[in-house]
Amino acid sequence: MATMRALEVQALGADLAGVRLVDRPMPAPAPGEVLVRIEAAAVGFPDWLMTQGLYQAKPALPFVPGMEWAGTIAALGHDVSGWAVGDRVIGGGTTGGVAQCAGIAAAALQPLPATLDFAEGAALRAAYLTAWVALSRLGRAQAGETLVVHGAAGGVGLAAVDLARELGLRTIAVVSNPAKRDKLLALHPQASCLIADGGLRDAVRDLTGGRGADLVFDPVGGDLFDLACRYTAFGGRLLVVGFAGGRIATVASNIPLIKGFAVIGVRAGEYGRQFPEHGREHLAAIHALAAAGRIRPHVHAIWPLEQWREAFAALADRRVIGRSVIAPHG
Secondary structure, three states: OOEEEEEEEOOOOHHHOOEEEEEEEOOOOOOOEEEEEEEEEEEOHHHHHHOOOOOOOOOOOOEOOOOEEEEEEEEEOOOOOOOOOOOEEEEEOOOOOOEOEEEEEHHHOEEOOOOOOHHHHHOOHHHHHHHHHHHHHHOOOOOOOEEEEOOOOEHHHHHHHHHHHHOOOEEEEEEOOHHHHHHHHHHOOOOEEEEOOOOHHHHHHHHOOOOOEEEEEEOOOHHHHHHHHHHEEEEEEEEEOOOOOOOOOOOOOHHHHHHOOEEEEOOHHHHHHHOHHHHHHHHHHHHHHHHOOOOOOOEEEEEEHHHHHHHHHHHHOOOOOEEEEEEOOO
C-alpha cells in the first residue's frame, strides 16, 4: 500500500511532546472527493493551541494538524465534476493540512487565484476570512473610519491591516517591538504604527484627535483589551477575535454603557456555519480581492516538513510576521 508523510498529534501536551512525523496510508478519494497533493500548509496560533488541547475545536486523537492548505488535484473520486487532475486549489478545515496528500470534498475547494503562489494561497483563507467577517460583516466598517489593529504583525492582524486599506479605513497598527513596526510599515506604509506600551492609550487618542477608534480589532486580549475599552470611541465597535496574549480579559458592563460602544465576538467559521449563504459570500469576497491582486498574504517563512518543529517554535516565540507555511514535499 502506498504511504505518505504526515504530521500526527498522538497525545496532547506542552512543547509538542505528543506530535510525531509519521507514515500514513495514502488516502483514496471517496465519492464526491478529490485527492489533493498538498504543496503548502499554513500553520497558525490555533494549530499550536490544538496540539495542547487548548483550542475550542478538540479533534479526536490522533489527528493531522493544519487548518488551511493549497495544492494540486491528483485524482478524482466518483461523481466529481467541475474539477480536473492538475487544477490548483485551496481549501481548509479543522485538521488535515500538514500532510503530503489529503482526500477532500470537492465542494469545499476553491481555485487558487493565479495571482498567488501555493504558500500565499495556503495563508489566505483563515486570516482573511476572519478579518473580513470582523470588519465588513460584524463591524460594519465605513470608509473614513479609524481602525486600531492589535497584534498587527501576526497573521490575522496583518490580514486586517491589508483589508482595511481596501475598505478605505484609516489604520493604526499596534505591534510588540520596533522590529515588527519596521516590517509592518515596509509592507503597509499607509498605516500608522504604535508599540504596545504604557503610552498606547494616549497615542491612539492623539492620532484620532481625542475621539478614539471607531473599530478595534483585537486578537490579543489581556492588557490590550483593557486599554481598548478606554480608547474605543462612542458608537465604536470592539471586535473580540482571540486571546493570543494569554489572559481572557473582562469588562465591567458600565464601561460600554457609559462610553457607548459595542463588544462583538468574532468567530468567522462559526458565523459561516450558522449562516451558510453569508459564509459563501465571505469566501467569494476575499477570493475576488485576491484574484484581482488587491490583497496578498505575507508569508514569513516556508519550512520543509522535516523542520515542522522549528515552524511551531517560531509561532510559540512570537517571531512570525504574517503566516508560517510548511511545504510537505519540500
